[in-house]
Amino acid sequence: MEKINIKTVKEEAYSIYIERGMLSNLGGYLIKLTEKKSRVVVITNPLVKALYGVTLCSALKEGEFEVVFIEVPDGERYKSLSTANHLYDELIKRKADRHTLLVALGGGVIGDLTGFVAATYMRGLPLVHIPTTLLAQIDSSVGGKVAVDHHLAKNMIGSFYHPRAVFTDPEVLSTLSDKDLKNGIVEAVKIAVISSPAFFEWLEENLSRLLEKDRDLLSELIKEAVNLKVDIVLEDPREKGLRRLLNFGHSIGHALEAEVGYQTLSHGEAVALGMLVESRIARQRGQCSEELETKIRQILSFLYTSLPLPSSSSSSLSKEESIFEYIKNIDYYSFWETLTLDKKNYQGRMTFILPQALGKVSPVEDITFEEVVKALEELKKE
Numbered sequence: 001m002e003k004i005n006i007k008t009v010k011e012e013a014y015s016i017y018i019e020r021g022m023l024s025n026l027g028g029y030l031i032k033l034t035e036k037k038s039r040v041v042v043i044t045n046p047l048v049k050a051l052y053g054v055t056l057c058s059a060l061k062e063g064e065f066e067v068v069f070i071e072v073p074d075g076e077r078y079k080s081l082s083t084a085n086h087l088y089d090e091l092i093k094r095k096a097d098r099h100t101l102l103v104a105l106g107g108g109v110i111g112d113l114t115g116f117v118a119a120t121y122m123r124g125l126p127l128v129h130i131p132t133t134l135l136a137q138i139d140s141s142v143g144g145k146v147a148v149d150h151h152l153a154k155n156m157i158g159s160f161y162h163p164r165a166v167f168t169d170p171e172v173l174s175t176l177s178d179k180d181l182k183n184g185i186v187e188a189v190k191i192a193v194i195s196s197p198a199f200f201e202w203l204e205e206n207l208s209r210l211l212e213k214d215r216d217l218l219s220e221l222i223k224e225a226v227n228l229k230v231d232i233v234l235e236d237p238r239e240k241g242l243r244r245l246l247n248f249g250h251s252i253g254h255a256l257e258a259e260v261g262y263q264t265l266s267h268g269e270a271v272a273l274g275m276l277v278e279s280r281i282a283r284q285r286g287q288c289s290e291e292l293e294t295k296i297r298q299i300l301s302f303l304y305t306s307l308p309l310p311s312s313s314s315s316s317l318s319k320e321e322s323i324f325e326y327i328k329n330i331d332y333y334s335f336w337e338t339l340t341l342d343k344k345n346y347q348g349r350m351t352f353i354l355p356q357a358l359g360k361v362s363p364v365e366d367i368t369f370e371e372v373v374k375a376l377e378e379l380k381k382e
């Protein structure tokens with residue numbers, strides 16, 4: 001088992017445990033974290049409950065916990081204050097107190113929402129994450145950010161709130177959709193570009209087997225990606241500097257999601273396009289070589305072309321064009337307006353994270369409308 005310790009401040013120290021099959025043995029781990037017979041409230045959605053509710057419930061009962069499940073509907077639109085409010089009602093009805101352990105069983109939506117409720121109900125309940133999507137396992141469960149969306153902007157209302165532990169079981173990825181698998185792999189590519197040439201190479205070598213859900217490789221990916229994110233988060237727990245680097249691909253990516261529509265474009269596709277556009281801007285500025293841009297582009301186009309198995313490079317090209325379709329009808333003025341709303345902009349200056357070399361990205365704070373349009377125009381023509 002991989003055990004990754006996170007020590008922010010003393011009272012917030014916790015570990016991320018990564019082990020295949022650990023969901024069935026969770027009772028034993030939880031006993032070490034909390035009092036025996038404590039009350040546990042599991043927050044999840046109907047899909048994840050149907051898949052893993054029984055396994056988790058029997059594991060918790062073996063640990064002699066009193067278990068209650070509360071379900072919220074599936075989907076980003078339920079990561080809201082009104083769902084949080086519904087959860088407060090349910091917790092009050094069930095007389096949850098400061099000793100009640102909240103367990104988030106699900107993807108990033110459930111993790112962010114449950115974390116937000118745990119941070120705010122009675123000024124803080126103990127929290128455990130059991131992330132069940134690849135994105136949640138390598139990204140959203142790492143680093144203590146919790147939030148709900150505001151109708152005008154995503155993740156606008158939130159906090160930093162650390163769990164008592166994160167229990168990551170790679171086995172649950174067996175049921176994940178291809179789209180959600182890719183959403184997670186794109187985040188792995190992102191962290192590799194930001195901080196590890198070796199991990200990037202490893203991803204290049206193993207991508208087709210990862211797409212086939214080779215469980216050993218997925219476990220390795222999770223361990224490596226979590227370690228890399230932890231290194232960054234520990235240096236900058238409150239996102240004052242270094243942690244902003246994790247935004248590579250996301251300035252353009254988030255704006256594309258907002259412009260094209262969340263239903264049409266997956267987060268992975270948006271971030272993949274974001275990395276491509278941002279790499280092109282970096283190249284136009286002479287900050288990134290053509291070779292680096294090509295490397296990033298190759299791995300991403302492979303990802304969006306090759307299910308179940310990669311075929312010839314010509315079919316790669318045609319499918320790659322299809323993700324470029326999304327940028328074809330963008331209204332540049334409205335797109336720029338959306339970009340200016342990004343929380344990550346610094347003192348009103350448009351800030352992007354641009355790549356310089358594998359393992360090296362840096363913030364650039366004077367991005368202009370003209371260069372964004374130029375990069376989009378060039379990519380549209382390719």
Ligand SMILES: NC(=O)c1ccc[n+]([C@@H]2O[C@H](COP(=O)([O-])OP(=O)(O)OC[C@H]3O[C@@H](n4cnc5c(N)ncnc54)[C@H](O)[C@@H]3O)[C@@H](O)[C@H]2O)c1
Nearest residue numbers: 047074107108109110132133135136139140145172175176
């Ligand atoms: N807190 C952070 O630092 C952080 C970082 C990145 C993303 N996020 C947030 O994460 C959210 C996205 O998370 P996500 O991509 O996991 O989406 P999600 O939570 O919506 O999950 C995607 C889909 O997968 C289903 N699912 C979950 N586990 C499954 C399993 N094992 N098998 C089959 N289906 C399963 C879900 O029910 C859902 O339909 C966004 O709200 C984003 O803002 C937060």
Ligand SMILES: [Zn+2]
Nearest residue numbers: 187250267271
């Ligand atoms: Zn992301």
